Amino acid sequence: MNRKIRFLMAALMVIVLAFSAGSVWAAQRLVGSVPEKPVVGTSAPVPTAAPLLAATSIPLSVGPGIPVTGMADAPGAVNMGTAIYAPMDPNVTITVTAVSNPAEIAPQPEGMAFVGDSFLLMASVPGALVQVCYAYPPEMEAKQAGIFRLNETLTPPAWEQVLGAVVGNGMICGSSTAGYVSLIGNS
Amino acid sequence: MAGALVIILSLGLCYGVTIAPDLTWAHFSADGGDFISAAATGGVPHPGGYPLYLLVARPFQRLPFGTLAFRTNLLSAVATVLAALVLYRFLLDELARRGGAGFISIFGALAFGLAPFVWGQALVTEVYALQGLLVMVCLYTWRVEQPWPGEWVRGFVLGLAAANHLTAVLMFPLIFVSYQRQSVAPVRMIVSRCLGILGGLSLYLLLPVRASFNPPINWGNAATLDGFFWLLSGKLYAPYVFGLGWADMLLRLRSFAGLLLEQFGWAGVLLGFYGLFSVPGRLMRAATLWLAGTALIFSVLYGASDSQVYLMPVWLAFAIWMAYGAQDLFELLAGRRRFEFAAGVVLMTVLLMQVPGSLRQVDVSDDFRARDFIEQTLAGVPTDALVFVAGDQQIFPLWYAQFGLGRRTDILIVASGLLPYRWYLESLGHTYAGMHIPTGERLLPGDLIGANPGRVICYISEGKALVCN
Numbered sequence: 001m002n003r004k005i006r007f008l009m010a011a012l013m014v015i016v017l018a019f020s021a022g023s024v025w026a027a028q029r030l031v032g033s034v035p036e037k038p039v040v041g042t043s044a045p046v047p048t049a050a051p052l053l054a055a056t057s058i059p060l061s062v063g064p065g066i067p068v069t070g071m072a073d074a075p076g077a078v079n080m081g082t083a084i085y086a087p088m089d090p091n092v093t094i095t096v097t098a099v100s101n102p103a104e105i106a107p108q109p110e111g112m113a114f115v116g117d118s119f120l121l122m123a124s125v126p127g128a129l130v131q132v133c134y135a136y137p138p139e140m141e142a143k144q145a146g147i148f149r150l151n152e153t154l155t156p157p158a159w160e161q162v163l164g165a166v167v168g169n170g171m172i173c174g175s176s177t178a179g180y181v182s183l184i185g186n187s
Numbered sequence: 188m189a190g191a192l193v194i195i196l197s198l199g200l201c202y203g204v205t206i207a208p209d210l211t212w213a214h215f216s217a218d219g220g221d222f223i224s225a226a227a228t229g230g231v232p233h234p235g236g237y238p239l240y241l242l243v244a245r246p247f248q249r250l251p252f253g254t255l256a257f258r259t260n261l262l263s264a265v266a267t268v269l270a271a272l273v274l275y276r277f278l279l280d281e282l283a284r285r286g287g288a289g290f291i292s293i294f295g296a297l298a299f300g301l302a303p304f305v306w307g308q309a310l311v312t313e314v315y316a317l318q319g320l321l322v323m324v325c326l327y328t329w330r331v332e333q334p335w336p337g338e339w340v341r342g343f344v345l346g347l348a349a350a351n352h353l354t355a356v357l358m359f360p361l362i363f364v365s366y367q368r369q370s371v372a373p374v375r376m377i378v379s380r381c382l383g384i385l386g387g388l389s390l391y392l393l394l395p396v397r398a399s400f401n402p403p404i405n406w407g408n409a410a411t412l413d414g415f416f417w418l419l420s421g422k423l424y425a426p427y428v429f430g431l432g433w434a435d436m437l438l439r440l441r442s443f444a445g446l447l448l449e450q451f452g453w454a455g456v457l458l459g460f461y462g463l464f465s466v467p468g469r470l471m472r473a474a475t476l477w478l479a480g481t482a483l484i485f486s487v488l489y490g491a492s493d494s495q496v497y498l499m500p501v502w503l504a505f506a507i508w509m510a511y512g513a514q515d516l517f518e519l520l521a522g523r524r525r526f527e528f529a530a531g532v533v534l535m536t537v538l539l540m541q542v543p544g545s546l547r548q549v550d551v552s553d554d555f556r557a558r559d560f561i562e563q564t565l566a567g568v569p570t571d572a573l574v575f576v577a578g579d580q581q582i583f584p585l586w587y588a589q590f591g592l593g594r595r596t597d598i599l600i601v602a603s604g605l606l607p608y609r610w611y612l613e614s615l616g617h618t619y620a621g622m623h624i625p626t627g628e629r630l631l632p633g634d635l636i637g638a639n640p641g642r643v644i645c646y647i648s649e650g651k652a653l654v655c656n
Contacts, residue, residue: 034578
């Protein structure tokens with residue numbers, strides 16, 4: 001094969017690849033190294049309560065409506081009305097700014113909606129953990145709302161759920177590093 | 188020597204500023220907590236056991252700086268730099284007959300090391316970076332004229348690769364071909380290589396030894412013959428093989444096309460295919476095609492959601508083809524120094540132009556999601572609680588926290604999905620002296636709860652908040 005033919009063949013392959021390229025790596029289901037949870041029989045009790053807020057020792061009190069109170073006295077805490085941000089390290093200072101239209105930054109995950117206010121959280125120390133608490137009345141629970149943080153390292157940026165968030169006493173609390181934070185639930 | 192230094196410094200810098208400082212889930216590394224904890228506690232991780240990885244990871248874990256997870260992540264970075272160095276050496280030998288070999292070899296090694304997938308694997312705890320190094324060593328050893336200390340070494344490195352990840356068996360057919368003779372290898376040579384493979388595979392015997400000490404992570408309990416074969420056979424994951432329909436396989440092939448373009452860019456892919464058609468030796472073309480083709484077929488057929496991790500040999504083969512392509516272009520310009528120089532500048536510019544984008548894509552230096560999950564969970568779980576956990580991203584970080592770091596040893600962590608396995612129940616019994624394990628097979632969480640009254644029960648699963656009652 002001379003160079004011209006080799007080059008043409010390579011160019012043809014690139015064109016075919018470019019036109020057929022997709023982005024979905026299909027799978028049977030999202031399973032990992034540990035097999036899926038076995039079917040739970042009748043002997044397994046269903047959790048009945050969620051009494052936890054052990055991540056903070058500061059008493060919380062949540063009113064009947066959306067606004068959150070309490071925890072605002074924590075060192076360096078910022079009360080945004082519907083959410084409270086409190087740095088876990090008292091030496092860290094934070095700034096929280098309300099974001100009026102989070103969908104413009106990145107659209108919500110498919111089938112979900114922004115069900116709470118969104119904020120831009122900035123911290124004086126990179127990587128510092130900040131506890132984020134949103135009011136979590138029953139209607140939020142019904143929507144399976146969760147705290148989401150914008151992963152700006154992705155292209156395009158996407159909202160990712162903050163794992164390990166704790167529900168209790170009418171609130172949902174999770175910890176996050178600096179970035180855009182929002183409450184997102186089923187639409 | 189200067190070329191090797193350029194590779195070490197370039198890749199070292201890129202990996203150094205983007206490596207994960209702690210446990211991470213990024214780049215398909217949800218199993219990281221399993222590997223780290225198993226290596227640190229003398230345990231045995233999920234099938235197929237990965238004995239070579241466990242051995243190599245331990246010295247890194249003993250380094251006197253950073254978190255335990257960071258030190259283990261470091262193994263991946265070092266392995267990838269070494270893989271690029273072996274690739275550089277391989278290309279130097281392979282391209283030596285023609286012009287520009289030094290420069291092109293550096294280009295090929297950097298193209299491999301800076302491909303986003305390869306780069307990502309260099310930053311996290313997983314076996315694929317080490318596998319990349321081993322695949323490259325196998326190819327290099329297969330090619331060298333006279334390996335030291337003997338012919339069996341060609342098989343031995345294949346066996347070692349399979350002791351890191353069982354997919355290396357796809358390379359075993361290389362033993363039937365002699366690159367030096369450019370023909371089928373003589374029987375004596377094949378026998379010698381087979382013995383070498385057995386020598387490498389003998390590392391698997393470490394697994395029963397480790398299992399016999401009842402470590403907290405002891406998948407399959409390889410101390411028993413049944414457990415040993417269960418672990419090695421990967422029976423647990425058998426449903427994933429050939430588990431996909433034609434439509435899904437087609438989707439994956441299309442996704443592969445996208446991944447390929449993402450790794451090397453349009454110009455790189457064009458150069459790679461051009462190089463594939465320009466490989467001067469028939470046997471080398473066949474070997475690299477075999478390497479890439481089998482890895483691609485396996486990753487497409489294997490039903491797990493993250494099976495693109497098996498594509499590492501494809502990226503390796505493609506970097507080799509890119510080097511062949513580049514050399515052919517240089518040959519076209521032979522004698523015209525200015526044009527050669529200009530072509531070199533263009534090649535490096537195209538390669539380096541991708542770096543900022545790749546860096547943003549792979550950077551996990553500020554990824555603390557797994558750490559945050561651990562902190563939040565451990566803070567939320569009451570003393571002495573019995574915690575049922577589901578999902579790799581939840582179970583393995585908690586194993587890392589408790590077994591790897593020795594935190595919250597008061598709580599009993601139970602992987603719900605492993606309850607049906609007797610070996611797991613035995614392992615729980617050895618690990619948690621205060622836990623009562625009911626007799627019988629295929630236990631449900633409720634059976635364990637009933638046998639351990641008085642403890643707060645907590646549930647953790649993917650995407651859901653911690654719930655205790």
